[in-house]
Amino acid sequence: MRQRTRSTLYRIRPESLQADMNEKVGVPYSLVRQSAKHRNLQFYDSFEWHAWKKKSAVCKRGSTLSIVSLKTGKEQASSPMRKSPSNFFASDIADDAVRQHLDSFTPLRAFIRLCRAEEQVDQYRILDDNRKTVGHLEITTLTLREKNRKDYTESFLTLTPLRGYRTDSEHVAEALQKAGLLSGTTSFSYIYNQLLKAAGISPGSYRSKPSVRLSPDEPVRESARKLLLATFRIMLANEPWLSRNIDTEFLHDYRVALRRTRSILAQLKGIFPPEELSRFKQQFRELAKRTNNLRDQDVYLLEADHFGSLLPAPLREPLGLFFDDLQHAHTQELRALSRHLRTRQHAELLHTWESFLTEPCQASGEDTPNAALPTSTVAVGTIRKAWKKVIRHGRTIGPEASDEDLHSLRIDCKKLRYLLEFFSSIFPKETIGPVITHLKKLQDLLGKFVDLSVQQDYLHHRITSPGAHSQQLPATLAASLGGLVTALYHERETVRQRFHDTFRQFDSHHTATLFSALIDHYSS
Amino acid sequence: MKTIALYSIKGGVGKTATAVNLSYLASHAFPPVLLCDLDPQGASTYYFRIVADKKHNSTKFLKGSKKIYKHIKATDFEELDLLPADFSYRNLDIELGEEKKPEKKLRRSLGDLSTEYEYIFFDCPPNLTLLSESIFTASDLILVPLIPTTLSLRTYEQLLWFFRENNLDSRKIKPFFTMVEKRKGMHRDITQEHTGKGGFLESAIPYNSEVEKMGLYRAPLNAVHPNTPAARAYADLWQEVLRLT
Structure with a gap:
C-alpha cells in the first residue's frame, strides 16, 4: 500500500x-x-x-x-x-x-x-x-x-x-x-x-444481557428484584420496535428477556408471595405464546438461502411460493401482536410488574420462607440442583437419543444457563467463564437438533395441510418441501450422532471440577 | 510493479519531458506511480516545483527503501509521487563502486517500493557509468529518446555496443524519435527509415514549443495542454509502452 x-x-x-x-x-x-x-x-x-x-x-x-x-x-x-x-x-x-x-x-x-x-x-x-x-x-x-x-x-x-x-x-x-x-x-x-x-443519544447504551452487580450477602429477594428489573428494562427497550419489524433481533431479545424472567420466577422458589407469583407467571407465559409463531417465521425467513442451498436447482424455485405464504402469515401475526401490545391489558401488566419490582415489598412471612436468605446461598443451591439435573438426565439418555430426551435435556440446560448468567457477578470470572463455555457447547448442539426437528415438523405439516392463501399445494412445491424435509432429516441425524460425544465432554471430570469450584466458592 | 527508464547518452533530447509526461499519464491509468529523478541536474524535480530536502543524498539513497521513503514527495497530481534529484547524486557512481554487486544494487534499494507503486520511472543522468548499468539491470524497459540526426543515431549505436560488451539484455532498449521537425529533410528521411523497424517504436514526439514552456508553468504538458500535438504524441507513446510492459 x-x-x-x-x-x-x-x-x-x-x-x-x-x-x-x-x-x-x-x-x-x-x-x-x-x-x-x-x-x-x-x-x-x-x-x-x-x-x-x-x-x-x-x-x-x-x-x-x-x-x-x-x-x-x-x-x-x-x-x-x-x-x-x-x-x-x-x-x-x-x-x-x-x-x-x-x-x-x-x-x-x-x-x-x-x-x-x-x-x-x-x-x-x-x-x-x-x-x-x-x-x-x-x-x-x-x-x-x-x-x-x-x-x-x-x-x-x-x-x-x-x-x-x-x-x-x-x-x-x-x-x-x-x-x-x-x-x-x-x-x-x-x-x-x-x-x-x-441528539440525545448515548452510544453503547443498550445491552441485550442484563448487567447487574450483585452482592453475595444481600437477601436474595433484593438480588432477584434487581435482576428482574434489569431484564424488564430490556423488554421495554425492545417493545416499541417490535411492530416496526426492522430486524428479527428486537423480537429475539424481547423473547429472551421474557424467558429469563419466567425462568427466574420458576427457579427461585419461596422468595415471592405465591399468589402474585403465579399470576405473573401465567401472564408472561401468555405473552410469550403470542410471539412464538412470529419467531418461528423469522427463523424460516432468515434460513431462506440455506433452505435453497439444500435443494437441487429445479426444486429451488417453487420455494418462492412457500416464502410468500410465510411472509403473509408473518405480517398477520405481527399485526396481531402489535394490537395486543397496545391493549390496556398489556399496559396493566407492565405497570403492575414494574410496581412489584420497585415498590418496597411486604416483610417475609410464611409464604416467602427463602426471601431473606443470602444471595450466595440461593445461587449455589439452585446452580447445584440444576447442574445435577442436567447430568442425571443426560446420563439416562440411551444410545438412540430420542427426540423427547433431547428436547427436555435442552430445557434443563437452558435453566442452568440462565441461573449461571444471573448469578455470574458474585463468582470470579475465571471460575464461571469456563463453566458457561462448556455448557454452551452442549447447548449449541441441542439447540441445533431441536431447531431442525421443529423445522421438519413444520414443513411436513405444511405439505399435509393447505397454506395461508393457496388452497391446494402445487405438486412442484410439495416436491420442494419434501426434498427439504429429507435434507433436514439427514442434517438432524448427523447432529444426533454427535450428541453422546458432546455430552461426554460436558460430563467429564474436568467440567465437574469446574462446577465444584463454583459451588464450593462460598463454603469455606 | 513495472520499471521504466528514460535514458540518453546525449543531453537535451527531451528525455525529462518524456519522463514527466509519461509518468503523469501512467498515474492516471495505473495509480500510484513514482518518478525517480536520478539526474543531478534535477529537471524533473524542477518541473514539479519540488525542492529536495537538505539531508537527502546518495549514501541514503543506496541504503534502501526505508531511507528512500522519507524523501519521497507528493506532486500536485494525486497519484504521482517523486523522489527528488539531489546534486550529490553525482557521487552515486563512487558510492556504487564500493558495493559488492553494483549493477544489482538499485533493484535491491527499491525493495518495498515495489509493493507500493504500480509503475516506477527513472529519469537517468546522460552518461554511461556504473549508475547507468545499475539502472539498466533494474529496469523492465529502457526508453531512449533520439533526435532524428546522424549524430544521435551514433549515440544509440554506442549504447548497443555498451550492452553487448557488458552482457546486458539489449531487448529492453526501445528507441523513439523526439523533437521531430517535419520541415527538415534529414528528420523526414531518418524517421521514415527507422520508425517501427529494428526495435524503434512507432510513436514519435514532434517538435513543439509548448514542451519548452513546461519550464515556465512547471507541470506536465499532458496536465495543462492535453490537446497540443506533442501532448497527443506522448499519449500515443504511453499506449505503445503499455503494450510492451
Whole structure:
C-alpha cells in the first residue's frame, strides 16, 4: 500500500470563522480556494451499537456511504448510495468492501439512522513560495439537524500534508495557532460523540444481557428484584420496535428477556408471595405464546438461502411460493401482536410488574420462607440442583437419543444457563467463564437438533395441510418441501450422532471440577 | 510493479519531458506511480516545483527503501509521487563502486517500493557509468529518446555496443524519435527509415514549443495542454509502452 499522510483536526474558535485565513498562514505560505461543499450527513448504527463497539462509524455523506475508523478518523471503505433509508442491512449494500465491513459488524441486525446533520466544507490548497502544493486545508462546520433538538454546531479545521511536506503543514498550524484562530486539536471520534450527545443519544447504551452487580450477602429477594428489573428494562427497550419489524433481533431479545424472567420466577422458589407469583407467571407465559409463531417465521425467513442451498436447482424455485405464504402469515401475526401490545391489558401488566419490582415489598412471612436468605446461598443451591439435573438426565439418555430426551435435556440446560448468567457477578470470572463455555457447547448442539426437528415438523405439516392463501399445494412445491424435509432429516441425524460425544465432554471430570469450584466458592 | 527508464547518452533530447509526461499519464491509468529523478541536474524535480530536502543524498539513497521513503514527495497530481534529484547524486557512481554487486544494487534499494507503486520511472543522468548499468539491470524497459540526426543515431549505436560488451539484455532498449521537425529533410528521411523497424517504436514526439514552456508553468504538458500535438504524441507513446510492459 502507498503511504497516506495523516490529517490533523484542530478546533476553531467561533470568531475565527470570519477571519481571513490567507493572511494568517504565515510566510512563505498562501492559500488557494478550491471548492466549497455543502452536504447532508446521516449516521447509522445497529440497535446494539455493533459498529461503535468495533470503533467505527457508519456515515452517509452526500450520496456516499462510508465506514470511518473512530480511532484514526480515516475512511475505511466507501461506496455510492443514492437513497437515504431510515434503516438497511449489510446485505443491501452492493459494494464488496463496504458490505464486508458492515457484515463484520453484524450480518443480522439492521443499521438504523441515529441522526441527521449538515456539513459545510471550504477547501483550500496550501502553496509554498515555489507555488508548489504542500497540503490541504479544510474548514468544516457541522450542524445537527434533528427535529425537537436544539441546533448544535461544531467547527473544525483539517490540515492534510502532502507526502513529504509534514513540516510545512506543522508550520502552518503553528502560525494559525499563534494568530489565535485555533484552540487545540480534536478528533473525528470526539466530534461524533458530541453530535450524538446533542441528539440525545448515548452510544453503547443498550445491552441485550442484563448487567447487574450483585452482592453475595444481600437477601436474595433484593438480588432477584434487581435482576428482574434489569431484564424488564430490556423488554421495554425492545417493545416499541417490535411492530416496526426492522430486524428479527428486537423480537429475539424481547423473547429472551421474557424467558429469563419466567425462568427466574420458576427457579427461585419461596422468595415471592405465591399468589402474585403465579399470576405473573401465567401472564408472561401468555405473552410469550403470542410471539412464538412470529419467531418461528423469522427463523424460516432468515434460513431462506440455506433452505435453497439444500435443494437441487429445479426444486429451488417453487420455494418462492412457500416464502410468500410465510411472509403473509408473518405480517398477520405481527399485526396481531402489535394490537395486543397496545391493549390496556398489556399496559396493566407492565405497570403492575414494574410496581412489584420497585415498590418496597411486604416483610417475609410464611409464604416467602427463602426471601431473606443470602444471595450466595440461593445461587449455589439452585446452580447445584440444576447442574445435577442436567447430568442425571443426560446420563439416562440411551444410545438412540430420542427426540423427547433431547428436547427436555435442552430445557434443563437452558435453566442452568440462565441461573449461571444471573448469578455470574458474585463468582470470579475465571471460575464461571469456563463453566458457561462448556455448557454452551452442549447447548449449541441441542439447540441445533431441536431447531431442525421443529423445522421438519413444520414443513411436513405444511405439505399435509393447505397454506395461508393457496388452497391446494402445487405438486412442484410439495416436491420442494419434501426434498427439504429429507435434507433436514439427514442434517438432524448427523447432529444426533454427535450428541453422546458432546455430552461426554460436558460430563467429564474436568467440567465437574469446574462446577465444584463454583459451588464450593462460598463454603469455606 | 513495472520499471521504466528514460535514458540518453546525449543531453537535451527531451528525455525529462518524456519522463514527466509519461509518468503523469501512467498515474492516471495505473495509480500510484513514482518518478525517480536520478539526474543531478534535477529537471524533473524542477518541473514539479519540488525542492529536495537538505539531508537527502546518495549514501541514503543506496541504503534502501526505508531511507528512500522519507524523501519521497507528493506532486500536485494525486497519484504521482517523486523522489527528488539531489546534486550529490553525482557521487552515486563512487558510492556504487564500493558495493559488492553494483549493477544489482538499485533493484535491491527499491525493495518495498515495489509493493507500493504500480509503475516506477527513472529519469537517468546522460552518461554511461556504473549508475547507468545499475539502472539498466533494474529496469523492465529502457526508453531512449533520439533526435532524428546522424549524430544521435551514433549515440544509440554506442549504447548497443555498451550492452553487448557488458552482457546486458539489449531487448529492453526501445528507441523513439523526439523533437521531430517535419520541415527538415534529414528528420523526414531518418524517421521514415527507422520508425517501427529494428526495435524503434512507432510513436514519435514532434517538435513543439509548448514542451519548452513546461519550464515556465512547471507541470506536465499532458496536465495543462492535453490537446497540443506533442501532448497527443506522448499519449500515443504511453499506449505503445503499455503494450510492451
